[in-house]
Amino acid sequence: MTSPIAVQPQAADAAASARAPERHRVVIVGGGFGGLEAVQRLSGLPVAITLVDRRNHHLFQPLLYQVATASLATSEVAWPIRSILRRRPDVTTLLATAIGVDADAHRLLLDDGGGLSYDTLILATGARHAYFGHDEWEPFAPGLKTLEDATTVRRRILLAFERAERETDPEQQAALLTFVIVGAGPTGVELAGTIAELARDTLPPDFRNIDTHKARVFLIEAGPRVLAGYAEDLSAYAQRSLERLGVEVVLGQPVSECTADGVTYGDRQLAARTIIWAAGVKASPVAEWLGAPADRAGRLMVAPDLTVPGRPDIFAIGDTVTISAPDGKPVPGIAPAAKQQGRYVAEVIKARLRGEAAPAAFRYKHAGSLAQIGKRLAVIDFGRIKLRGALAWWIWGIAHIYFLIGLRTRLTVAVNWLWIHARNQRSARLITQGRNPPDRPVEP
Amino acid sequence: MTSPIAVQPQAADAAASARAPERHRVVIVGGGFGGLEAVQRLSGLPVAITLVDRRNHHLFQPLLYQVATASLATSEVAWPIRSILRRRPDVTTLLATAIGVDADAHRLLLDDGGGLSYDTLILATGARHAYFGHDEWEPFAPGLKTLEDATTVRRRILLAFERAERETDPEQQAALLTFVIVGAGPTGVELAGTIAELARDTLPPDFRNIDTHKARVFLIEAGPRVLAGYAEDLSAYAQRSLERLGVEVVLGQPVSECTADGVTYGDRQLAARTIIWAAGVKASPVAEWLGAPADRAGRLMVAPDLTVPGRPDIFAIGDTVTISAPDGKPVPGIAPAAKQQGRYVAEVIKARLRGEAAPAAFRYKHAGSLAQIGKRLAVIDFGRIKLRGALAWWIWGIAHIYFLIGLRTRLTVAVNWLWIHARNQRSARLITQGRNPPDRPVEP
Incomplete structure (x- = not known):
């Protein structure tokens, strides 16, 4: 040395x-x-x-929203880095x-x-x-970058339904059944669509006192359209598809406040117990x-x-x-x-x-953009080729399974997606790591 | 009302x-x-x-040790209670x-x-x-009853190997690579065998500075034999099998102290950074x-x-x-x-x-006891019939898959077990929820 x-x-x-x-x-x-x-x-x-x-794991961020919406397990979107590189003696992994x-x-x-x-x-x-200078919003509007973020969002979504089931005050119940996603990029669109389907397809038979169909999902975007990086007609299609799933899309409205009670945009104060940050x-x-x-x-x-x-x-x-x-x-x-x-x-x-000449400057080649809208539709923007609907969903699904690491994950993710499609059952509806278990030991 | x-x-x-x-x-x-x-x-x-x-979930406790040892995902041993009972309109589930x-x-x-x-x-x-009046041991020797317990134990086991990889002091490194399980009932036996296999079969190719074969796994029991509830010859077989996997079995020794540095039993102070409580x-x-x-x-x-x-x-x-x-x-x-x-x-x-006569007093019928020892052996005590070895493992595996809830879980658990057997790859080697991510938001 x-x-x-x-x-x-x-x-x-x-x-x-x-x-x-x-x-x-x-x-x-x-x-x-x-x-x-x-x-x-x-x-x-x-x-x-x-x-x-x-962290000890590589995270497949494009599917993290599926952990947040109880569709996949954490271990289906993350793999230990040192295990991925175990056949590379020239690499030392350091946590x-x-x-x-x-x-x-x-x-x-x-x-x-x-x-x-x-x-x-x-x-x-x-x-x-990031919260555009409003870091004080973070406790009320968690984002989605780590596995812990995903299990936090999952816990909040599921707990909101649980609390609504016990709530007798209609106004409180409505606030518990209102979900706000801030930011209509791919993550925001995918979250909104999946939460709407969770409320519409997965949860209804499970509750006795609430009708989960009444849950409202708002997707609030400061810009003029959803999926701003996509072609305009795909944006319009995505918006229509979301609205068909019951998502209320609000465009051109920056959120000006996030609190424990809800969000404010424009003149409107929206009572919502669950806010997810997918902007910036x-x-x-x-x-x-x-x-x-x-x-x-x-x-x-x-x-x-x-x-x-x-x-x-x-x-x-x-x-x-x-x-x-x-x-x-x-x-x-x-x-x-x-x-x-x-x-x-x-x-x-x-x-x-090798002492050779340096390659030419880096040139980014855009291969395409893919976003899922609920469990059966997607939009794909390959530039010249644009796809939407069920065929796009199949390409989206196959592409994502292809990019997962290892046959084991591919099999179990495919099984879980099959169950969502065929049975509306989501595999990972677990409320964990909250303040719930009062007997949790303090760590040394 | x-x-x-x-x-x-x-x-x-x-x-x-x-x-x-x-x-x-x-x-x-x-x-x-x-x-x-x-x-x-x-x-x-x-x-x-x-x-x-x-909690919102039913937990399949017999396989919880597999979550703690990175073999299964949390969502493979737990299911939302209200989802299990969704077809029962006469049942209201309340969190x-x-x-x-x-x-x-x-x-x-x-x-x-x-x-x-x-x-x-x-x-x-x-x-x-429970800690027999020594609740102060809990931070150093977590037990295994909830999903959070399991992810805590998993984090500690995996972090111990990670820290050993960075450690240069041989004494500290040895303490990091020493794992103590207190209590040799089924959970203790299953934990000890699985941790030994993790160190021996799964982890070796992943590390560069440590030889994970050198990890020591101690199973410490106050009583005179492992699996006290089983027939004596099965206990002896289980002990021999564990020892063949490299587990050091200590019998007749109650643990008298657990600290951040290790455990004390009899006259011996054993330096160990990871202690798991499976007693009482x-x-x-x-x-x-x-x-x-x-x-x-x-x-x-x-x-x-x-x-x-x-x-x-x-x-x-x-x-x-x-x-x-x-x-x-x-x-x-x-x-x-x-x-x-x-x-x-x-x-x-x-x-x-129905106004009928009450049934006779409750009579427990013992169907049998099953415990896995590592990934290829098990012991089964059906009373008259006693089985051990590979055949017992197959019966153990089939019985546990049978008792899991839902075909989806059965499929994914089978896939994960297949991978452990064929490839020594464990699916859920994730270090999560520790103090590691410094940017974790504070919950409201």
Whole structure:
């Protein structure tokens, strides 16, 4: 280990250097789509890779809303990172939280006071939901980025129905049966459609005192249409389909307040006990770590080769960066974009190690956009080809099952989806981790 | 509603009485094996049943250790109670916590200040793990009764390996790789065998700095043998099988201390970061509620017809009661015993409603005992027939899949078990709900 500041070599460092002291050290922060793709594309090169993530699992975010709506189990959308990489002896997986970068010393700083020296650093640390300067809304309007977020949202949705069943005051009952989703991007649309179906198809036979058909689902969007990134006719179709499922779509209305009682938009105060936030994200603080320029959402502005300006040995990819696509629009914060960036960075590193010319600047290729609307419809925007309806749903389903990791997950997800379709039964209607169990031990 | 103390009729009551004011009101507390069986056997009678549980799900406790050891997902061992009973219009399911009984007023008291009037009450409130007067051990040695217990134990087991991977001090590393299970009943045996296999078969290819084969699993039992309820030769076989899996079995040694550093038994202080408590239970406080006699574990002593002495309209069943089997031994706290009691109570109620003679006193019939030892062996004690080894494992597996609820769960559990056998891959290796994610929102 040759890092000049490593007076006391830290555990992780010592272990890594013991294994492969001569290899080019690549440290990757974040085991999401971008980070994992970089690891996979660096296979076979003379590098020693350390993948750092503060969670032990890779999360398949495109289906996280299905955990939040009781359709899938947590273990069907998440897999241990070190298990995914078990056949890669060149990769060390480290469960640790990165807290900064000492770029001059070429060192990633970890929360245990230690650090990792790198020859090349790839930051793929993602984003979290954001409240446009209203962080005080978060307790009332949880977002959907982690497994815990999903089980929190699931608990709140299911508890609202349970409390409504016990409530005798009609006004309170109506508020308990009102669900608000803020933000009509793909996640908002998918949440709204699935909650509407939960109330309409799954839950009615289970309750005795309430009619869950009376539940109201609001999808509130500040912009002029749902699925703003899609073609206009697909947006219109998605909106009609949602409305047919009973979702009340409110457009052009930014939410101005979220409280325990509900939301305010325009002049309207809507009493709702369950609010889910699907609007806006904030990047991880890598731009701050590096003192690099960022946009309003905190996304680091990377160079055309995805390096941090002035730091050719540091790449940043995925939701934590902003860069323009060939059409001038920003590259969207979706899995395929992060994967393309991970692949590109691996190519640049490969060229450098071989002493070849650097690849041309990163060019994002938009493969298409897919969103599910309830259990039988979807919209797909492949650019020239646009699909909607039942056929689009089949393509959506097959594509998502294809991208899941492992045959085991594919089988169990297929079984669960089959049950939703054939029987309206959702597999994971569990209320957990709330304040409910009073005898929960305190952790040491 | 004619309850004399119902000055302000409470929500639950009002709802129940609105539906069926003339029917005999049966209130059942607890949706475990006993409570659910009673509900099912009361089908077709002129009764209005209200099933109260503080959790929204029925838990298949015999497989809970598989959630704790990352083999199954939470939603594969738990199902929403109201979904199980959706085709029973005579049953109202209520998510509520019972806090007492006003036996003179024939009223179950709930934590929201309300209550439920009953004509017949069935208490099936179960038990929780207990520390023999050392509740201060609980933070260091969690037990295994709820889904949260299971995900807590799972997190601790998986985090211990993660921390060992980062640890450089050999002594600390050894303590992180030492797992202690206290209590060698079926749950303790099953936990010990599965953790040993996790370390030996599943995890080795995933780690770079530690050899997970070096993990030590201790099974510490105060009594003279493992599986004390089984025939002696099966106990001996189970012990030999565990030892072949690498488990260190310590018999005749009560644990005298549990701390963050490890356990003490006899003269030995064993450094261990992960301790799991599988010894001893404490009944729910129904005996206190009723001022009725109880044994040392708080189990209510019921009359031969499972009523509470002096209260013919209150039955108590399952793990919260103690009663003798025909052989003079106490009825064991297992699912079949609770189910037999639920069935018996339904028979008594049926006879009373029809004006027939009461059935003879409850007689427990022991069908058999089954315990899994690792993924390929089991022991089965059917009394006259005793089985062990691979055949016993198949019977164990088929019996458990049979008793799961719903074809969907049976399919996904079978898929997950197949993967464990064929690939050593465990489906639910997720570290969740710890202090790890620092950006977790505070709940309102």
